[in-house]
Amino acid sequence: MRSDYTKQIFIAFAEGDKEKFLDIAHEIINDEEKKNHNYIAKQLKDIIKEFSSGKILNENLVNKRYKNAIPIPRDTEKGFPLLEIKEFFLDWSDLIVNEDLDYSLKNIVEEIKQSEILFSYGLKPKQKVLFCGPPGTGKTLSCQVISSIIGYPLVHVKFESIVSSFLGETASNLKKVFDFIENGQWTVLFDEFDVIGKLRDDPHEHGEIKRVVNNFMQMLDNYKGESLLIAATNHHHLIDPGLWRRFDEILLFELPSENERLELFKKNLKNLVKDKDLNLEKLAVDTNNYSAAEIERICIESQKKIILEGRDKISTEDINWAIEKNGRRKVIEGK
Ligand SMILES: Nc1ncnc2c1ncn2[C@@H]1O[C@H](COP(=O)(O)OP(=O)(O)OP(=O)(O)O)[C@@H](O)[C@H]1O
Ligand SMILES: [Mg+2]
Known part of the structure; x- marks a missing residue:
């Protein structure tokens, strides 16, 4: 970095001049991009994105919310936390979904x-x-984006840990989670919600699980807090029909269309220098039935390949190599 930039950015900080700071920061990023230092340029951009999205301005508000909250609830038997609180600084451009879902x-x-x-x-x-x-397909990512935009931190509740080996504890665990979210404004994600559905098929657990389902429904119904409650599942057909009407909105996330796959490739490769043979349209056609997460993984794998090989341009061959690698993984996973 040029030494005059260092000096200017220190002055901007000392003067508390946010605009001046951002101007210099953008010049530094441009400078790094010109030198093809794309990785550091992206890191700097991400930091600026957090800064400008109001993380710093919102800090007092967030602290206030955290202070009002009771301590994080834990499983009585094993002592592990029943939920995790995280903050995100994302926006809609981080999510690629079809028009209906976007709306x-x-x-x-x-x-x-x-x-x-x-x-x-x-x-x-x-x-x-x-x-x-x-x-x-973006269920968790959507919760993170929503949490960022409404400014309610994400409370991630994994059903797997709530419905632990001590099934008798489940109802009490659920109650602890609901007591926690009764205070404050959170985006609450009840993840792997289908664990309930899956366990219902097990005859040994049947009575207990029925109780858990009823319990969860009751708690949803009685919830008086101000948080946004989102449950996510891969197996919605396993969910008890009694649960459906408790939700104000039910949204289906699907595998990306060809056009969405193209957008995903563009998004995931945007900071890389592209070889002139790189044909993203063709890659989008070739990745029919791939999830957004798989396309992301393919892009990361091929990026790592060129970095480790000391190259600066990504080519079709690099991406095809990662697609093949992903194909072998799909076979192992039985997909
Ligand atoms: N629609 C999307 N747009 C952009 N990126 C996506 C999208 N869907 C998934 N991804 C990327 O794939 C990764 C996994 O996505 P995510 O965790 O949201 O999937 P999920 O639907 O919650 O999956 P699971 O059912 O396994 O929990 C994330 O890192 C995210 O960046
Ligand atoms: Mg998820």
Whole structure:
């Protein structure tokens, strides 16, 4: 980095001049990009994105929310935490989904943003949402994006740990989680929600699981807090029909279309210098039935390959190599 930049950025910091700081930061990023230092340029951009998305401005608000919350609940038997709190700084451009889903997700956010107006008409924003769809299609990512935009930190609840080996503890674990989210404004993700559905098929656990399902439904119904509650599942057909009507919105995440795959390749390779033979349109055609997560993995794998081989341009051959590698993985996974 040029020494005059270092000096200027120190002055901007000392003067508390955010605009000046951002101007210099962008010049530094441009400079790095010109030198083909794409990796560091991307890292710097990500830091600036967090900075400008208001992380710093929102800090007081977030601290206030955390202080009001009770300590993180733990499993009585094993002592592990029943939930995890995380903050994200993402935006809609991080998510590539079809138009309908895009609209529905933005609508959830819009209703929360304009909840006062809805309340004045005796209406309430959507609060209980179910995300369905195959692995790697953006269910968790959507929760992270929504959490970033509405500014409610993400409370990640894994059903797997709630429904632990001590099934008798399950109801009490669920209650602890709901007591926790009763206070504060959180984006709550009940992940691997289908664990309930899966266990219902096990005759030994039948009675207990039925109780858990009823318990969860009751807690959803009685929930009086201000958080947004999202349950996510890969196996929505396994969910008890009684649960469906408890949700204000049910959204289906699907494997990406050809056009979405093209967008995913563009997004995941945007910081790389491309060989002139690189044909993203053809790659989008060749990856029919691939999930967004697989395309992301393919891009990361091929990027690592060129970095380790000391090259700076990515070619079709590199991506095809990663596609083949991913294919072998699919065979092992039995997909
Ligand atoms: N629609 C999408 N747009 C952009 N990136 C995506 C999308 N879906 C998935 N990804 C990427 O793939 C990875 C996995 O996605 P995510 O965790 O959201 O999948 P999921 O639907 O929650 O899967 P699972 O059912 O296995 O929990 C993330 O790192 C994310 O960046
Ligand atoms: Mg997920």
